[in-house]
Amino acid sequence: MNNIASLNKEKIKIIFNHKHALIDNKASLNKSEKTLTPFKKKLNLLGAYFSKPSNIILVIFAIILTLTVVIPLIYLLLNTFLIHTGEASLGKIGSLTFNHWFEVLFKSKYNYSISVFYKPLLNSVLMSIISCIISITVGGGIAYLITRTDFPCKKFVSLVFVFPYIMPSWSIAMFWENLFKNSIYLEGAKAQVGLLQSLTGLSVPGGLVYGLWPCAICLGIHYAPFAYILIGGILRNMDANLEEAATILGASRFKILRKVTLPIVLPALISTILLVFASSISSYTVPMFLGNGFMTISLKMKALFNSSVLVGSGYVVATILMIFSVSILLINQKVTNSRRSFVTVTGKSSQVSLVKIKTPIKVIITTIVMFYTIFFAIIPLISFALESLLKTSGDFSTFTTYYWTTTEQTNPYISGSVGIFHNKTIWRTFLNSLLISGACALIAGTFGILIGYAVAKSRGKKLSNYVSNMAFLPYLIPAMSFSTIYLAISTSKPFGFLYRSIPLLIIVGAIKFLPFASRSGTNAMLQLSNEIEEASIIVGVPWWKRMVKILFPIQKSSFISGYLLPFISCMRELSLFVLLTSSGTLLTAVLANYETYDSTQISNGINLIIIVAVLIINLVTNKLTGASIDKGVGG
Amino acid sequence: MRILKKTLLVSASYLMGLAMLTGCGQTNSSETEKIIKEAEKMTYAELVERAKEEVGDNTVQTYGNSSQLENALIAFSEQTGIKVTNTKKGDAETYSELGESFSGGRYVADMVLLQDGNKLQNEMLSQGYIKNFIPKDQKANIAADDQNPLAAVYLNKVFMYNNTDFTGDNAETAKVNAKTHYLTNVWQLAGTDKDPGHIANTSFKTPSNENVNMNFLVMLTSDEWVGKLTTAYKAYYGLDYAKESKYQNIGYKWIAEFLTNSQAHDSDGTACKNVAKGNGGTMALVNLNKNKDLKDSGVGKESKANLTYPAMEEGDNLKGFGGFCYKMYAMVADNAKYPYAACAIINYLLSAEGFGDAWGAKDGYYSANTTAPIASTDKPISWWKERLVIEDPAYVSAHYKDVFEFVQQYEGK
Missing domain, CATH: 3.40.190 (D-Maltodextrin-Binding Protein; domain 2)
Structure with missing residues (x-):
């Protein structure tokens, strides 16, 4: 105790001396300022401003993000007022029109506005609300169990629970369809025997196989790990002293949860709701697989873009979706900004006393959690593996390794479609995907750390808010619109060198997935107490050394995790890259090709390769650095 | 607000500059049309000879959303020694990529094989991005309503x-x-x-x-x-x-x-x-x-x-x-680098041999060349034309929006 007291005295002395020195400097500066010309004064101010590394970073990123994010946004908006190539009936191509906005919002002929906008929007909002409820309940619940209770199998659950987030959302939708389709409640060509019916004879109503509910549930399952990551991150790093104090004061566990834990988690909770909502509302593949006529706003947007004659309406819907998402972002910002302090890494003790769950309840909860985790995280992987080993889908008597080992052409419509082990295209594109994803993650992750540092140091300032928001905006721009503008730029003469180039893919991927890294970086930096850096400033440690030797090592696991999320997203991404690359560059494009030509065995095999590769990289990173996906956003 | 306005203005001028830069990249379309007129008088052998001179050691670029096309191109390359690379993407992506590239004046393809009559008419033909070529060797065997735009394959x-x-x-x-x-x-x-x-x-x-x-x-x-x-x-x-x-x-x-x-x-x-x-x-x-x-x-x-x-x-x-x-239309890109080669490929695709290499033995594919054999288990295109609704790009593009x-x-x- 004496040692701590003397150390504190020493620290106070250093800070006191430092502040005195600063006051002296300021006084002498004021004197000399009076003798300076206005230009020199401005120059001095500028010099003082740029003497802070955080300000230099902010200015650089303000420029980069304006060029790479704001321009696509303006492009999007501008296109809502232009007559496009297929819309010559409206007037001269390239001229201005308000027709697109009018048609989407007010056109009554054929109930057009209702059919293409209001009804799909309502459906999407409903679907997103349900998926939010599911992901928060499941993800938040598991996060609480793992961080705050004596729940067993923590390591297993925390490792496996994030699998559905690694998988592309449509693969969960595919799994859902294969599991629940049945010949009892479904009609026409959809009346097929699924896994559940063939194993148990049980069937679920059609509304649980296709439509609103299955879409919302699959999205909920996909984003539950996201909720777990965000809420778990806050719970894990929460100052345990608050709960300890409440316990000492005699508060019940329920009261502590209600009065202490929940208010602290609330910003993360609302943040999660808003982010899951924004992701769900723009989801395309899940309603495409399981919609069966259930029309969402993203499906309509794609249909309008695809129509050639109503592209302008497509841009209007995309812009409204953007405005919707930006509003969500602003609400999110308001909520998170209202929290006074993010600091959780203070160097103080944070030993958490875990809630002890009573045995019978513990058994029930453990059974449910293990069932859920295995069912939605492990079984889909097994099903992908099995599907790649069955000659006839669903028929286990046709087990074969043919689609992995053969040197024969497996599909007459795809040249070089030999078995996966011998398929040069698959392995070449796999390597490409790894390299491109790695490069994207490296850039996005590093940018994320720098942005996080600058935003945390200049919190509340206009430029800081601008950079922070701009870094998050790509999350909300539909991938298709985002890649279209980059295609337009790369086909223009000044930027022609970028056309179909790997650097273009890396730039687009890095910017699109920057939000994960910047959020992770900002959260990690906000958790760091300023005193840690101040101490090193006092002893004259230069900025780069402070970053590399002090800040990075402290939050190492969060930062490295911040590299992993863009990597995963890149590995499973297709729609963002498809316009910008030739057909045989990325593994996801090859997967889509096999899917198109109904080579389900090979497409399932490729899906499995992607997921397993990501899992291995996650595990290796975890073993080497202690970082993992589940620490990515929450810090 | 003032900062926002300034940003918008700067960005808008950047975009306008970009549009101006991209708009002036058009190559002389009349040159390609002249070549096509000449090529329409040539036999396949003559076209191939001319194409070889034109291409040399370079590679001809094609776009086509059909895996079978790639089989035909491999056979064409083996036969002629002309190197060809095909880009194969979904319909929507193909049209977006071609549209953006052509409007930007960028050369990306010599020959395209496209389906979807509406987009073909609206986004390609009406803009003059692609040109029609009717091979001399096959003209007599192609129905008049399949000649412009030239239908290569029916599905x-x-x-x-x-x-x-x-x-x-x-x-x-x-x-x-x-x-x-x-x-x-x-x-x-x-x-x-x-x-x-x-x-x-x-x-x-x-x-x-x-x-x-x-x-x-x-x-x-x-x-x-x-x-x-x-x-x-x-x-x-x-x-x-x-x-x-x-x-x-x-x-x-x-x-x-x-x-x-x-x-x-x-x-x-x-x-x-x-x-x-x-x-x-x-x-x-x-x-x-x-x-x-x-x-x-x-x-x-x-x-x-x-x-x-x-x-x-x-x-x-x-x-x-x-x-x-519906049909897959074979056309020559207006800014093609190797228009003779593009014409030679189209000629090959429309021949019985070329169609056979790519689609011949399979149900559901029919050449617009009525002499090209089809799968033995299938009916000829004349049978289907009597019983099925046939796509007409001009009608479809004119009435697409309302429907x-x-x-x-x-x-x-």
Whole structure:
């Protein structure tokens, strides 16, 4: 105790001396300022401003993000007022029109506005609300169990629970369809025997196989790990002293949860709701697989873009979706900004006393959690593996390794479609995907750390808010619109060198997935107490050394995790890259090709390769650095 | 706010500058057209010779959303020694990429093989990005309405149904060809279940996701198909069609009722398999070529024998139509680097040999060259032209918007 007291005295002395020195400097500066010309004064101010590394970073990123994010946004908006190539009936191509906005919002002929906008929007909002409820309940619940209770199998659950987030959302939708389709409640060509019916004879109503509910549930399952990551991150790093104090004061566990834990988690909770909502509302593949006529706003947007004659309406819907998402972002910002302090890494003790769950309840909860985790995280992987080993889908008597080992052409419509082990295209594109994803993650992750540092140091300032928001905006721009503008730029003469180039893919991927890294970086930096850096400033440690030797090592696991999320997203991404690359560059494009030509065995095999590769990289990173996906956003 | 305004202004001027820069990259289109005129007088051998001189050691670029095209290009390269690289993407991506590149004046392709008459007309032909070439060697064997724009290959989507009493569990109980006269009038697929012989839940790929399906619906509103639908209506209901104010013509009525009755699928291949292993009477409108994944003989799961295609039945059993045909058009890019080579490839694709190398032995593919042989199990294109709705790019592009907007109210719940 004496040692701590003397150390504190020493620290106070250093800070006191430092502040005195600063006051002296300021006084002498004021004197000399009076003798300076206005230009020199401005120059001095500028010099003082740029003497802070955080300000230099902010200015650089303000420029980069304006060029790479704001321009696509303006492009999007501008296109809502232009007559496009297929819309010559409206007037001269390239001229201005308000027709697109009018048609989407007010056109009554054929109930057009209702059919293409209001009804799909309502459906999407409903679907997103349900998926939010599911992901928060499941993800938040598991996060609480793992961080705050004596729940067993923590390591297993925390490792496996994030699998559905690694998988592309449509693969969960595919799994859902294969599991629940049945010949009892479904009609026409959809009346097929699924896994559940063939194993148990049980069937679920059609509304649980296709439509609103299955879409919302699959999205909920996909984003539950996201909720777990965000809420778990806050719970894990929460100052345990608050709960300890409440316990000492005699508060019940329920009261502590209600009065202490929940208010602290609330910003993360609302943040999660808003982010899951924004992701769900723009989801395309899940309603495409399981919609069966259930029309969402993203499906309509794609249909309008695809129509050639109503592209302008497509841009209007995309812009409204953007405005919707930006509003969500602003609400999110308001909520998170209202929290006074993010600091959780203070160097103080944070030993958490875990809630002890009573045995019978513990058994029930453990059974449910293990069932859920295995069912939605492990079984889909097994099903992908099995599907790649069955000659006839669903028929286990046709087990074969043919689609992995053969040197024969497996599909007459795809040249070089030999078995996966011998398929040069698959392995070449796999390597490409790894390299491109790695490069994207490296850039996005590093940018994320720098942005996080600058935003945390200049919190509340206009430029800081601008950079922070701009870094998050790509999350909300539909991938298709985002890649279209980059295609337009790369086909223009000044930027022609970028056309179909790997650097273009890396730039687009890095910017699109920057939000994960910047959020992770900002959260990690906000958790760091300023005193840690101040101490090193006092002893004259230069900025780069402070970053590399002090800040990075402290939050190492969060930062490295911040590299992993863009990597995963890149590995499973297709729609963002498809316009910008030739057909045989990325593994996801090859997967889509096999899917198109109904080579389900090979497409399932490729899906499995992607997921397993990501899992291995996650595990290796975890073993080497202690970082993992589940620490990515929450810090 | 002032900062926002400034940012918008700066960005807008950047974009305008970009647009100006990209707009002035057009190459001289007349040059390509002149070459095409010359090439139309040349035989295949002459074209190849000229193409070899033109290309040298370089590589010809093509765009085509067909894996079979790649087979034909490999054979062409082996035969001529001219190197060719094909870019294969989805329809929407292909048109976006070509549109952006051509409008930016960037050379990306010499020859394109495109489907979707609406987009072809609206986004390519009307902009002058691609030019028509009719090969001299094959001109006499190509129907006049297939010559401009030049159709290289026809594909068809036909109504098919499960003809068994197969319940899914016991293959022994299946009865082959038990219901040959199941679909005799297209109005069975519309109307309500009170109508005699009504067929519900026809599986159909959502037209908003599958442009050729939308093009088929658009064609139904044309005078030709309005006439045929009116005749079929009378044959089915025994009454003349009385015009209804909510429909512009009987074509719109059929579309509305068909979409209300049908169910959506996202893959024709899966739908075809599902019909083959589904319950007796299950109906779908899918590509005939999707039967490639079915077993050739015997009765059981996913067997070809479980399917009947009403439009293939002998005689005039079916009133209306048995599905639709769409085309893949082969054209020369206006800013092609190797236009002679592009013409040589098109000539090859239209030849019996070229078609055979790529599509010949498979059901559901037909060359516009009527002398090119097709799969022995299939019917010739002349058969299908009599029984199916044929895509006409000019009509489709002129009426696409109205039908697309009309369809939206019946697509989705």
